[in-house]
Amino acid sequence: MRAPATSANLGSGFDVFGAALERPADIVRVERAEETTIEMSGAGSEFIPEDPAKNTAGAVAEALDAPARIKIDKGVRPASGLGSSAASAAGAALALNELYDRGLSRSELVPIAAEGEALVSGEAHQDNVAPALLGGFTIVAEDGVTQVDSSVPLVVCLPDIVVSTRDARRVVPESTSVENMVDTVGRAATLTVGMHREDPAMVGRGMEDNVVTPARAKLIDGYDAVREAALDAGATGVTVSGAGPGVIAACYESDRSEIAGAMLDAFDDVDVDSRAYQTRIGDGPTVYR
Numbered sequence: 001m002r003a004p005a006t007s008a009n010l011g012s013g014f015d016v017f018g019a020a021l022e023r024p025a026d027i028v029r030v031e032r033a034e035e036t037t038i039e040m041s042g043a044g045s046e047f048i049p050e051d052p053a054k055n056t057a058g059a060v061a062e063a064l065d066a067p068a069r070i071k072i073d074k075g076v077r078p079a080s081g082l083g084s085s086a087a088s089a090a091g092a093a094l095a096l097n098e099l100y101d102r103g104l105s106r107s108e109l110v111p112i113a114a115e116g117e118a119l120v121s122g123e124a125h126q127d128n129v130a131p132a133l134l135g136g137f138t139i140v141a142e143d144g145v146t147q148v149d150s151s152v153p154l155v156v157c158l159p160d161i162v163v164s165t166r167d168a169r170r171v172v173p174e175s176t177s178v179e180n181m182v183d184t185v186g187r188a189a190t191l192t193v194g195m196h197r198e199d200p201a202m203v204g205r206g207m208e209d210n211v212v213t214p215a216r217a218k219l220i221d222g223y224d225a226v227r228e229a230a231l232d233a234g235a236t237g238v239t240v241s242g243a244g245p246g247v248i249a250a251c252y253e254s255d256r257s258e259i260a261g262a263m264l265d266a267f268d269d270v271d272v273d274s275r276a277y278q279t280r281i282g283d284g285p286t287v288y289r
């Protein structure tokens with residue numbers, strides 16, 4: 001099972017919007033077993049507990065009552081803002097659903113995979129697991145998830161800084177002004193139509209946000225300079241990816257490589273190592289049998 005990285009929030013859609021990324025991804029393998037065991041390898045795996053009670057894939061095996069030998073090769077580093085914890089949870093949910101013939105749809109697996117998010121961030125937010133399972137752009141609302149296929153080009157720059165989602169949720173303001181609310185609704189609506197039209201300019205305009213992103217940007221050294229550099233290089237919009245520290249830019253494909261270089265240079269200028277993924281909005285998980 002190949003389960004994609006995801007970017008949640010996209011600025012104006014805190015805890016609502018999410019997008020599957022074409023790359024990077026986790027590879028999740030499962031075999032039936034008497035009790036669940038987990039073996040981790042790959043990017044940042046030394047920081048991820050193999051104890052099933054502390055691993056997002058273990059939480060999913062428990063929720064599905066599907067004990068298994070689970071092997072995860074991380075393509076998505078933990079505490080990245082790229083839905084690392086969600087990729088493993090979504091991959092495990094889909095793989096275990098097949099292994100045990102549970103017959104649940106990908107949409108029905110969203111709240112089950114979110115059990116993993118509750119374990120690591122304290123809340124079962126679904127805005128990463130929804131796109132990780134369904135692909136494309138997703139909107140998580142009280143009454144269900146809406147999915148739209150899209151392939152808008154993106155650059156995601158991941159600095160060598162760790163920001164845990166649990167900590168980054170603590171800095172989110174408890175309230176905001178009506179003026180900010182009106183601005184956010186306008187931008188969220190613009191972004192949604194932009195995704196549907198696959199229009200990078202509209203998506204970029206909708207990625208601004210005056211409430212959550214400014215509070216979280218303070219946790220990322222060099223954020224303002226990286227954002228400016230990406231915009232100068234042609235990005236149509238830039239924001240914090242998920243809870244950070246990843247920074248995501250929407251763009252036209254022809255500008256992608258220049259934007260990636262500009263973001264890497266801007267982090268380098270403040271002595272922060274980083275890596276850039278030239279990617280786009282992509283599909284959900286791929287199942288290998």
Ligand SMILES: Nc1ncnc2c1ncn2[C@@H]1O[C@H](COP(=O)(O)OP(=O)(O)O)[C@@H](O)[C@H]1O
Binds near residue numbers: 166242
């Ligand atoms: N299978 C897993 N993959 C990634 N992180 C996991 C996993 N299981 C538990 N974790 C823990 O979840 C935390 C990372 O999740 P989170 O802070 O939400 O970051 P991200 O934005 O990358 O998802 C780390 O503390 C990590 O040890």
Ligand SMILES: N[C@@H](CCOP(=O)(O)O)C(=O)O
Binds near residue numbers: 006015080084127
């Ligand atoms: N809506 C959540 C999304 C967290 O995404 P992650 O990729 O950082 O785990 C939040 O903003 O807290």
